[in-house]
Amino acid sequence: MRILIVGAGLAGLSAAWSLHRRGLRDLTVVEALDGPGQGASHANGALLHPSFPEPWNAPGIAWQLLRDLGNEDAAALVRLKQLPQLAGWGLRFLREATPARYLAHSLANMALARHGLPRMAAVREAGIDYAWRPTGSLVLLRTPEALQVARGWSGRLEAAGLRRRWLSADEAVALEPALAPQAGRFAGAIHNLEDERGDALAYCRGLATWLAGQGVALRWRTPVLGLATQGGRVTGVHTTTGERLEADAVVLAAAAHGAPLLRGLGIDLPVRPAKGYSVTFAPAAGAPAPVLPRLAVIDVDLHAAIVPVGDDRLRIAGTAEFCGFDTRIAPRRIDTLVRAAGSLYPMLGGAPAWSRTAWAGLRPMSADGVPLVGPTAREGLWLNTGHGHLGWTQAMGSGELLADLLAGRAPGLDPAPYAPGRYAGL
Ligand SMILES: Cc1cc2nc3c(=O)[nH]c(=O)nc-3n(C[C@H](O)[C@H](O)[C@H](O)COP(=O)(O)OP(=O)(O)OC[C@H]3O[C@@H](n4cnc5c(N)ncnc54)[C@H](O)[C@@H]3O)c2cc1C
Structure with a gap:
């Protein structure tokens, strides 16, 4: 199976690692920037913290955001001119902030983190030093x-x-x-x-070097312009360099940049x-x-x-x-x-x-504070994104889950809480 991953951050590279270890080796990673870990994964908080699985939309968040509107020193600040872009996403963000949903999402986040962290030992055993x-x-x-x-x-x-x-x-x-x-x-x-x-950047660089050494194609400075489709099925990507790269499965791991990419297919990716x-x-x-x-x-x-x-x-x-x-x-x-x-x-x-x-x-x-990992309703399109403040903590758990699902294996945890299909249109 030809698999094309869009994005060489924590999510994309961890998925590539896990897919390769499942024997799925016809892999290409396509990255807009000039190397691994240049986006959100570059200089993050450096914490792998299953102890902090709570989404940001805690009960009471609406009041807190309203109170802090326009306060430049607030811990969480919403800029007024962003409200139109956040409209649908924001309503879901607020709707999910009930005590029961908050608990369910926290436990799902924790399970995904704890699924992955012990499996990172294999990365270190492969000689990748990420401090x-x-x-x-x-x-x-x-x-x-x-x-x-x-x-x-x-x-x-x-x-x-x-x-x-x-x-x-x-x-x-x-x-x-x-x-x-x-x-x-x-x-x-x-x-x-x-x-x-x-160090998340050292991890990304280490994984990229390891993958390249295994023959995985890593394409830097190759921005994806849109997804290629045939009869409704996603069959690859178009790049800004005018290339069309074919694949049996496209894994979108482009963080919030995935949302504008999917708009062309009429899909609203709930990631901001x-x-x-x-x-x-x-x-x-x-x-x-x-x-x-x-x-x-x-x-x-x-x-x-x-x-x-x-x-x-x-x-x-x-x-x-x-x-x-x-x-x-x-x-x-x-x-x-x-x-x-x-x-x-x-x-x-x-x-x-x-x-x-x-x-x-x-x-x-x-929007609900839990990442989207797995297949979508659109044949050929897979997601590994939306990790919010937990992308380092959940990188390996998500990569492992995605790789098991793509390889047709039973994953070691319930995939339902992370399934993109919990959102309409996905
Ligand atoms: C200040 C800060 C502190 C944080 N601290 C922590 C922490 O301590 N612990 C933790 O677990 N998480 C933390 N996080 C969150 C974590 O860093 C992110 O969730 C994680 O980096 C997301 O990884 P990603 O691979 O999805 O995104 P990215 O690293 O952004 O990777 C996406 C990649 O896709 C590429 N791309 C985008 N569009 C295209 C396109 N059209 N074509 C080709 N490539 C494209 C981008 O260039 C980018 O390299 C923190 C985040 C921030 C901002």
């Missing part, structure tokens, strides 16, 4: 009330098998001594034992871009290597994750902005992140010792 550190993560909770709310909700995830420990502030500092200056400022913490960290930022701190040239924290720390009040990447970098990532496909970097958002990082780790204030790299990327947000 993997299975160190867990710490969630800081500032007040006894926040601790109580977190415990109430967490019971549902723990009942489904999630492993975590509840720590006092002192126990958290014992685990992560870099937090010592903050000890008096939080009421307790959660230690997520299953969380890992790793949500911009996020990261700032990576690295020791400045010639400066002594600083001692970095060991654990990824999520500060609920700061709406940010501060994560060591490998052993010599520290990354802070967060915020969400619905502003279309605009990836320009707003200095104000970067300042907010840098301030947040400095408030947790004052040593980052010693600017001359650090170089900083700012980045913005577009999370591909599905």
Whole structure:
């Protein structure tokens, strides 16, 4: 079977890896940009976090978004001129925000993440080094009330098998001594034992090199213009270079860019871009290597994750902005992140010792907060997209699920929650 994957980010490359291992080796990956991991997968939060499976449309989200409309410093900001593009998607996003749906989606996300993470061992065994550190993560909770709310909700995830420990502030500092200056400022913490960290860009590059070594065709600088069809069936893609590439199955893993691609077929792909930022701190040239924290720390009040990447970098990532496909970097958002990082780790204030790299990327947000993985009603068209804030965490789980379905094998988890067909027209 000839399989063509559109997009060489975490989703597309993981799918290619899993397909290849199923013996489906007539594979082509087509990418608009000049290498792997240049889109949303480039400098993300570096966290593989099954402990954080909740979609963004929590009950009460409508009120929160309304309250924050126009607030440039809000953790989640919707730009008014984007409202027409978000209309149908947004209604579904809000409709799914009931307590029962929220729980179901959270559990589905967690299951997909946990399906994939152990299987990433095979990537490391293949010699791909993506600075993997299975160190867990710490969630800081500032007040006894926040601790109580977190415990109430967490019971549902723990009942489904999630492993975590509840720590006092002192126990958290014992685990992560870099937090010592903050000890008096939080009421307790959660230690997520299953969380890992790793460099998503190194993973993408490593997979691309491995795939190329196996004979998989990787086509850089080849933007797909549209899908080719015959008698309603998808038979390949048209590229901007005027080529028509034929395939028996086209896997769309182009993140939110998949939506404009499918519009030509009259399909409304319910995936929209949500911009996020990261700032990576690295020791400045010639400066002594600083001692970095060991654990990824999520500060609920700061709406940010501060994560060591490998052993010599520290990354802070967060915020969400619905502003279309605009990836320009707003200095104000970067300042907010840098301030947040400095408030947790004052040593980052010693600017001359650090170089900083700012980045913005577009999370591909599905309307219900669960990715779309599997076949569509349109013969020949498959999806692996819509992973939102969980694309690194779920990359392998999704790739494995997709590959099993394409290979006609029984996947090791129920595919129904991720089936594109839960949306009309897909
Ligand atoms: C600030 C930030 C922090 C994040 N932190 C985390 C985290 O800590 N943990 C986590 O699990 N997730 C995190 N995420 C989410 C995660 O990074 C994304 O979900 C993931 O990168 C999506 O992968 P993807 O392959 O679907 O998209 P992408 O990486 O964007 O890949 C899609 C590819 O398709 C290509 N493409 C698009 N259109 C075309 C076309 N027409 N023709 C050819 N190619 C095309 C693009 O160029 C791109 O390379 C974060 C995201 C952001 C923005």
